[in-house]
Amino acid sequence: xxxxxxxxxxxxxxxxxxxxxxxxxxxxxxxxxxxxxxxxxxxxxxxxxxxxxxxxxxxxxxxxxxxxxxxxxxxxxxxxxxxxxxxxxxxxxxxxxxxxxxxxxxxxxxxxxxxxxxxxxxxxxxxxxxxxxxxxxxxxxxxxxxxxxxxxxxxxxxxxxxxxxxxxxxxxxxxxxxxxxxxxxxxxxxxxxxxxxxxxxxxxxxxxxxxxxxxxxxxxxxxxxxxxxxxxxxxxxxxxxxxxxxxxxxxxxxx
Amino acid sequence: xxxxxxxxxxxxxxxxxxxxxxxxxxxxxxxxxxxxxxxxxxxxxxxxxxxxxxxxxxxxxxxxxxxxxxxxxxxxxxxxxxxxxxxxxxxxxxxxxxxxxxxxxxxxxxxxxxxxxxxxxxxxxxxxxxxxxxxxxxxxxxxxxxxxxxxxxxxxxxxxxxxxxxxxxxxxxxxxxxxxxxxxxxxxxxxxxxxxxxxxxxxxxxxxxxxxxxxxxxxxxxxxxxxxxxxxxxxxxxxxxxxxxxxxxxxxxxxxxxxxxxxxxxxxxxxxxxxxxxxxxxxxxxxxxxxxxxxxxxxxxxxxxxxxxxxxxxxxxxxxxxxxxxxxxx
Numbered sequence: 001x002x003x004x005x006x007x008x009x010x011x012x013x014x015x016x017x018x019x020x021x022x023x024x025x026x027x028x029x030x031x032x033x034x035x036x037x038x039x040x041x042x043x044x045x046x047x048x049x050x051x052x053x054x055x056x057x058x059x060x061x062x063x064x065x066x067x068x069x070x071x072x073x074x075x076x077x078x079x080x081x082x083x084x085x086x087x088x089x090x091x092x093x094x095x096x097x098x099x100x101x102x103x104x105x106x107x108x109x110x111x112x113x114x115x116x117x118x119x120x121x122x123x124x125x126x127x128x129x130x131x132x133x134x135x136x137x138x139x140x141x142x143x144x145x146x147x148x149x150x151x152x153x154x155x156x157x158x159x160x161x162x163x164x165x166x167x168x169x170x171x172x173x174x175x176x177x178x179x180x181x182x183x184x185x186x187x188x189x190x191x192x193x194x195x196x197x198x199x200x201x202x203x204x205x206x207x208x209x210x211x212x213x214x215x216x217x218x219x220x221x222x223x224x225x226x227x228x229x230x231x232x233x234x235x236x237x238x239x240x241x242x243x244x245x246x247x248x249x250x251x252x253x254x255x
Numbered sequence: 256x257x258x259x260x261x262x263x264x265x266x267x268x269x270x271x272x273x274x275x276x277x278x279x280x281x282x283x284x285x286x287x288x289x290x291x292x293x294x295x296x297x298x299x300x301x302x303x304x305x306x307x308x309x310x311x312x313x314x315x316x317x318x319x320x321x322x323x324x325x326x327x328x329x330x331x332x333x334x335x336x337x338x339x340x341x342x343x344x345x346x347x348x349x350x351x352x353x354x355x356x357x358x359x360x361x362x363x364x365x366x367x368x369x370x371x372x373x374x375x376x377x378x379x380x381x382x383x384x385x386x387x388x389x390x391x392x393x394x395x396x397x398x399x400x401x402x403x404x405x406x407x408x409x410x411x412x413x414x415x416x417x418x419x420x421x422x423x424x425x426x427x428x429x430x431x432x433x434x435x436x437x438x439x440x441x442x443x444x445x446x447x448x449x450x451x452x453x454x455x456x457x458x459x460x461x462x463x464x465x466x467x468x469x470x471x472x473x474x475x476x477x478x479x480x481x482x483x484x485x486x487x488x489x490x491x492x493x494x495x496x497x498x499x500x501x502x503x504x505x506x507x508x509x510x511x512x513x514x515x516x517x518x519x520x521x522x523x524x525x526x527x528x529x530x531x532x533x534x535x536x537x538x539x540x541x542x543x544x545x546x547x548x549x550x551x552x553x554x555x556x557x558x559x560x561x562x563x564x565x566x567x568x569x570x571x572x573x574x575x576x577x578x579x580x581x582x583x584x585x
Contacts, residue, residue, distance in 0.1 A: 082296025112310030
């Protein structure tokens with residue numbers, strides 16, 4: 001029974017990892033063909049850094065993810081603090097404003113933002129994509145911070161005020177430390193969502209400004225160059241190393 | 256990188272936001288107790304109104320108007336019969352569509368919607384059937400590696416989902432890995448790509464984790480002593496599962512169904528790559544109506560219909576799970 005269970009889990013994981021393995025193997029293929037193995041080479045890794053398209057897409061993807069994560073973390077954390085301090089009725093209005101974008105399908109979010117930008121005669125490009133990313137990231141940050149605020153002692157903020165702290169000082173020294181895990185989770189979530197987004201970026205940018213997803217989409221039909229495979233293999237390994245080191249360090253500090 | 260420049264009004268907007276925050280900070284740093292903390296939510300509220308509510312209202316506006324901006328319900332009628340505008344054009348020019356044999360109803364919109372719902376339903380069911388046992392095994396107390404497996408489920412999501420979907424092409428193609436293996440074993444070639452099954456496979460591949468996580472979370476919260484108590488009171492394994500474990504996992508199932516069904520109905524990349532254009536789904540239809548046919552009015556009407564459908568199904572699910580555990584996975 002135990003072997004059966006493990007076998008089942010193994011099969012599911014094989015299903016999840018098979019395409020990734022294929023991608024990584026292809027990135028070392030000397031030929032262009034997806035199907036034929038023409039020998040091992042680092043050719044695509046070398047060409048990667050010479051390709052202006054891919055380098056720009058990488059730049060756009062990473063900077064937008066970083067900027068959007070930073071902006072949405074600030075706006076979302078402030079929002080959570082504000083919402084938590086509100087009386088019942090405005091609070092439920094704000095929660096509705098938060099839940100609308102979460103239940104909207106990506107394609108509707110993307111299209112509605114596209115309509116907004118065209119309607120207000122704003123040329124779509126890098127900045128509109130950034131605005132769109134902040135828009136879909138922020139509710140996630142607010143929702144990861146809110147539970148931490150609910151958990152914390154309501155009176156510690158008031159106690160700080162009674163002891164003579166200004167509201168700003170109390171915010172920085174009492175509230176922020178208590179909600180820090182929620183803020184970090186929210187920031188990471190925002191970064192990941194932004195890094196992987198395709199649908200919303202697709203509708204809110206111009207063909208001149210591509211992120212990795214839209215670049216892959218436009219290439220998917222004529223056949224994706226193995227350079228893109230090489231890049232994602234690199235990013236994948238980088239994230240993996242990051243995860244392992246972070247895990248290693250936290251486990252060492254807890255021990 | 257010239258086209259990456261931020262426009263002038265962008266600097267103005269950013270400056271304004273920054274000034275707002277600085278103002279708030281200065282205001283609160285001063286010893287002024289009147290500043291209520293609820294003010295902190297204002298930038299967010301303003302942002303959400305400008306970038307969520309107004310865009311939604313725009314979709315509503317385009318859905319209920321024609322090209323000239325006059326009120327009309329024609330766009331919704333077009334959903335039922337996509338040949339409507341062509342037939343009207345013929346009538347205006349003095350032809351009788353029926354006499355020309357062109358009075359058939361254009362069913363493409365309705366049939367695409369039905370097809371999408373059907374595909375999403377199958378995808379959700381298969382994900383549930385595959386995902387529930389997975390979550391059950393992972394949450395088992397005697398199985399120590401549950402948390403590790405969760406990480407193993409998350410890691411693939413770091414690789415761009417479009418790329419992972421394209422990778423399936425290399426596996427399923429006529430000259431792909433699976434067919435080469437079959438040939439090696441002496442079987443004949445199988446057509447694996449460009450059909451509904453391939454699209455389903457891609458959807459299940461992408462959305463399966465969203466079924467496993469909420470169920471795993473719900474099961475993990477369960478107090479192990481409950482099932483032990485049930486066993487002590489004489490229930491067998493099967494009864495314990497149906498009377499104790501399964502009801503506890505119900506909120507997880509509901510939120511898993513929501514998180515798989517919604518993106519499945521609206522997906523528009525997977526059918527295009529793995530279905531090769533034979534399997535258009537509702538997301539593709541909306542994208543095509545907006546960007547290829549350039550018809551914002553009909554496209555908006557289609558988006559609204561989809562939104563209403565999704566809200567309706569969410570409402571139904573809420574009835575099953577009134578405590579609103581849905582989305583608790585985040």
